[in-house]
Amino acid sequence: MASPMIDARGVHKRFAAVEVLRGVSLAVGRGEVVAIIGPSGSGKSTFLRCLNHLETISSGRIDIAGETLVSSTADGVCRHAPDADIRRICRRMGMVFQHFNLFPHLTVLQNVIEAPLTVKGLRREVIVPRAEELLRRVGLLDRQASYPSQLSGGQKQRVAIARALALEPDIMLFDEPTSALDPELTGEVLRTIRELAEEHMTMLVVTHEMAFAREVASRVVFMDGGEIVEARPARELFAAPEHPRTRAFLENML
Amino acid sequence: MRIVGPLAEGTGVTLQVFVISFVLAVPLGLALALVRVSRFAFVSGLVNGYIWLMRGTPLMLQMLFIYFALPFVPVIGVRLPDFPAAIVAFVLNYAAYFAEIFRAGIQSIDRGQYEAARVLGLNYPQTMRRIVLPQVFKRVLPPLSNETITLVKDTSLIYVLAMNDLLRAARGIVQRDFTTMPFVVAAAFYLLMTLVLTLAFQHLERKHAVYDG
Numbered sequence: 291m292a293s294p295m296i297d298a299r300g301v302h303k304r305f306a307a308v309e310v311l312r313g314v315s316l317a318v319g320r321g322e323v324v325a326i327i328g329p330s331g332s333g334k335s336t337f338l339r340c341l342n343h344l345e346t347i348s349s350g351r352i353d354i355a356g357e358t359l360v361s362s363t364a365d366g367v368c369r370h371a372p373d374a375d376i377r378r379i380c381r382r383m384g385m386v387f388q389h390f391n392l393f394p395h396l397t398v399l400q401n402v403i404e405a406p407l408t409v410k411g412l413r414r415e416v417i418v419p420r421a422e423e424l425l426r427r428v429g430l431l432d433r434q435a436s437y438p439s440q441l442s443g444g445q446k447q448r449v450a451i452a453r454a455l456a457l458e459p460d461i462m463l464f465d466e467p468t469s470a471l472d473p474e475l476t477g478e479v480l481r482t483i484r485e486l487a488e489e490h491m492t493m494l495v496v497t498h499e500m501a502f503a504r505e506v507a508s509r510v511v512f513m514d515g516g517e518i519v520e521a522r523p524a525r526e527l528f529a530a531p532e533h534p535r536t537r538a539f540l541e542n543m544l
Numbered sequence: 545m546r547i548v549g550p551l552a553e554g555t556g557v558t559l560q561v562f563v564i565s566f567v568l569a570v571p572l573g574l575a576l577a578l579v580r581v582s583r584f585a586f587v588s589g590l591v592n593g594y595i596w597l598m599r600g601t602p603l604m605l606q607m608l609f610i611y612f613a614l615p616f617v618p619v620i621g622v623r624l625p626d627f628p629a630a631i632v633a634f635v636l637n638y639a640a641y642f643a644e645i646f647r648a649g650i651q652s653i654d655r656g657q658y659e660a661a662r663v664l665g666l667n668y669p670q671t672m673r674r675i676v677l678p679q680v681f682k683r684v685l686p687p688l689s690n691e692t693i694t695l696v697k698d699t700s701l702i703y704v705l706a707m708n709d710l711l712r713a714a715r716g717i718v719q720r721d722f723t724t725m726p727f728v729v730a731a732a733f734y735l736l737m738t739l740v741l742t743l744a745f746q747h748l749e750r751k752h753a754v755y756d757g
Contacts, residue, residue, distance in 0.1 A: 409664065409666055
């Protein structure tokens with residue numbers, strides 16, 4: 291059996307005295323779309339950020355597509371892969387942030403081609419047509435010469451998705467991609483993510499959009515208090531949550 | 545009444561000192577700022593001490609020290625002619641101020657920019673060169689303009705090394721001809737120089753105004 295795209299085992303994360311993640315284990319297979327839901331402060335975003343090394347874990351183990359990013363020994367000493375390996379492994383994952391984090395001094399097109407040019411060393415003639423194709427897919431080809439400040443929140447987030455896809459990642463991580471958007475703008479972003487799901491992109495989506503999670507995710511993970519409370523196929527979890535904390539959370543959301 | 549000739553000559557000296565000091569102090573200041581924000585605590589601390597020293601003592605004292613006292617310092621002691629001594633003093637002093645301007649600019653860039661660059665696979669030098677510094681450059685233009693204009697006027701301090709800059713030339717004529725007219729003309733010359741700089745910086749700011757943020 292092929293190894294899972296994401297394999298996290300017993301991940302702990304402490305910020306000073308606060309234990310934000312208390313032994314989170316999750317495996318995501320190729321082509322799977324997993325949504326992580328849960329109250330704010332439950333550690334969802336921190337877990338996502340640990341996966342691509344934006345945060346370093348306190349103990350546990352993370353493998354990405356069969357390669358070990360970090361693992362800790364029994365006595366709790368973390369061994370990280372060498373820096374160059376970390377960069378190479380993490381490049382297989384694209385990430386989309388809640389606050390977009392587009393580069394404001396670059397145009398839409400320049401945002402998309404920056405990493406392929408600088409990191410992969412691709413030539414302009416190669417990457418520009420591909421970037422234009424990505425922008426066409428997210429419906430923003432006509433805005434390629436605009437600066438991020440001239441776009442709406444939904445448009446910014448779609449550019450951010452195109453920018454992440456330009457590196458041809460195997461996995462996409464979404465950290466509350468619609469939480470900073472006006473309600474009427476969330477649809478266009480969710481539509482783009484749904485299209486990626488239809489193309490069988492492996493995705494991990496931290497979200498507050500329950501309808502979206504139910505419809506697009508193959509599996510839904512409910513996190514609370516730094517641990518996974520319940521992880522089941524989306525339909526089952528929403529129809530009949532097993533754990534009282536999941537039930538209480540879902541009732542609150544509706 | 546010969547005023548304009550000597551004053552133009554003095555302006556030449558002033559401009560030379562200004563241009564050379566500026567061209568050297570800006571990159572040195574940027575380099576100091578990059579060391580200051582780096583994760584190398586020891587050299588960062590050294591730079592911090594350097595900035596404290598340079599901002600904490602009068603520029604005139606520094607200039608006098610480099611010209612008169614440096615030759616007697618063991619090992620690094622070297623006797624500099626007046627012009628290089630003045631340049632060294634201005635560069636060392638202004639680099640400290642520029643470093644603080646650049647540091648403030650670098651630290652004003654949102655953490656999300658670094659994170660976005662990192663998840664796209666850019667390493668630290670690439671992140672600084674391609675993402676952070678271009679944005680810093682736009683943000684620091686107003687304080688940079690301020691400091692640059694101050695440098696033009698501070699060049700008049702070289703009179704303590706008996707160099708004939710614009711102000712000293714004006715004072716010479718005032719004492720020779722018993723007229724205060726040269727002061728007015730010198731003021732006009734300074735105003736003209738700072739006007740050109742102000743316009744140049746305004747042009748740069750407009751050029752970078754195509755994006756917000």
